[in-house]
Amino acid sequence: MKFTIVGGGLAGAALAYHLKKFDCDVTVYDRKDKGQATKASAGIICPWVSQRRNKKWYRLVSKSAAFYPSFIKTLEKDSQMDTGYKQNGAICLFKENAFEKATKRIQKKADEDINVGQVTALSKNELKDLHPFLTTTYPGLFVEGGGQVRGQKLLLALKTAFLKLGGQWLETDYPADQEHDGYTIYTTGAWGIEQNFLPKISHQRAEIMHFNIKDKSKETPVVMALGPTYIVHLEDNRYVIGTTHIDTDSFLTEPTEESYQYLKEELYKYFQEDEVEIVKMDVGLKPYTRDFLPFIGFVDQHTFVINGMGSTGLTASPFVGSEVAKLLLGKETNLDFNDYNYINSET
Numbered sequence: 001m002k003f004t005i006v007g008g009g010l011a012g013a014a015l016a017y018h019l020k021k022f023d024c025d026v027t028v029y030d031r032k033d034k035g036q037a038t039k040a041s042a043g044i045i046c047p048w049v050s051q052r053r054n055k056k057w058y059r060l061v062s063k064s065a066a067f068y069p070s071f072i073k074t075l076e077k078d079s080q081m082d083t084g085y086k087q088n089g090a091i092c093l094f095k096e097n098a099f100e101k102a103t104k105r106i107q108k109k110a111d112e113d114i115n116v117g118q119v120t121a122l123s124k125n126e127l128k129d130l131h132p133f134l135t136t137t138y139p140g141l142f143v144e145g146g147g148q149v150r151g152q153k154l155l156l157a158l159k160t161a162f163l164k165l166g167g168q169w170l171e172t173d174y175p176a177d178q179e180h181d182g183y184t185i186y187t188t189g190a191w192g193i194e195q196n197f198l199p200k201i202s203h204q205r206a207e208i209m210h211f212n213i214k215d216k217s218k219e220t221p222v223v224m225a226l227g228p229t230y231i232v233h234l235e236d237n238r239y240v241i242g243t244t245h246i247d248t249d250s251f252l253t254e255p256t257e258e259s260y261q262y263l264k265e266e267l268y269k270y271f272q273e274d275e276v277e278i279v280k281m282d283v284g285l286k287p288y289t290r291d292f293l294p295f296i297g298f299v300d301q302h303t304f305v306i307n308g309m310g311s312t313g314l315t316a317s318p319f320v321g322s323e324v325a326k327l328l329l330g331k332e333t334n335l336d337f338n339d340y341n342y343i344n345s346e347t
């Protein structure tokens with residue numbers, strides 16, 4: 001069976017790798033567009049803290065987080081590369097008046113799912129020990145199962161393992177008029193709008209700020225701060241803080257002054273101004289579909305789409321790639337694709 005994958009971000013690369021593990025004939029086309037979401041991503045794997053109530057989304061991301069440790073073990077062996085994956089917990093901060101309710105909500109998830117690990121309230125000293133650079137006094141929880149991965153490193157490891165297994169990866173636009181046998185799978189992220197499939201793809205522009213902690217370094221867990229703000233340690237004294245979410249039709253990837261100012265203000269809420277130096281801004285285009293749920297399904301007999309991975313595509317893509325590979329090969333799957341393969345009439 002021949003498979004052609006159009007788009008070599010995380011969604012495409014994860015599927016390509018898993019199909020190749022089944023010894024299929026797989027070709028990936030990737031034109032490395034500026035704004036690729038995988039390249040800009042922060043890398044948090046901690047879906048249990050979100051207040052989002054959508055059950056289909058939660059089933060997908062919680063199964064995906066559970067899949068990560070064994071997937072990374074196999075991938076690091078196959079690629080002989082580091083992916084930056086660490087399951088070293090997550091610090092979650094809340095406003096004083098939201099802390100009790102949030103603790104109950106996350107503890108309930110931990111009671112239902114062993115992968116969440118222990119959920120512990122942090123004293124001020126414990127928070128300082130875990131993350132000595134934070135200046136905040138907000139109450140915090142530690143979620144043991146939280147983790148992180150480096151999007152770019154993970155993508156490179158997938159591509160390397162795929163090539164070692166005999167796959168073909170072409171850094172070029174997909175010639176859409178090309179006739180070939182087998183299945184074509186579109187994983188084109190924000191650029192999915194070019195294919196005109198339903199459901200329609202839209203995107204958000206997300207900007208993220210890279211900064212250094214001056215003259216100091218310590219490995220620290222990811223911080224899920226107030227509102228949509230998060231802080232992730234990358235390596236040495238390098239961190240990121242994110243992110244902005246702007247609905248747009250534009251594919252421009254230059255950082256804006258407005259996002260810079262917003263993230264700078266967020267940065268100084270959590271760190272002492274003279275202890276940090278801003279290094280750069282990155283911009284990624286996050287793909288969405290209807291309901292903010294991914295679309296994972298056939299659009300015709302030989303054409304399959306995985307898109308709309310949104311804000312949790314780094315978490316979900318490896319599991320989705322593994323499940324779609326099984327589906328396309330007629331094997332039993334652990335994911336109910338009916339949750340993600342419908343097309344609403346209004347979309």
Ligand SMILES: Cc1cc2nc3c(=O)[nH]c(=O)nc-3n(C[C@H](O)[C@H](O)[C@H](O)COP(=O)(O)OP(=O)(O)OC[C@H]3O[C@@H](n4cnc5c(N)ncnc54)[C@H](O)[C@@H]3O)c2cc1C
Nearest residue numbers: 007009010011031033037038042043044189284313314315
């Ligand atoms: C700032 C930011 C922070 C994020 N943080 C997190 C996080 O902490 N945790 C989490 O789980 N997720 C996170 N995400 C989300 C995650 O990164 C995305 O959901 C995921 O990377 C989407 O992967 P993708 O492969 O669908 O798209 P992309 O990574 O955008 O890849 C699409 C690829 O398709 C290629 N392509 C398009 N059209 C064609 C064509 N016709 N021919 C050839 N190639 C084509 C493009 O060039 C591109 O390389 C974040 C995203 C951003 C932007």
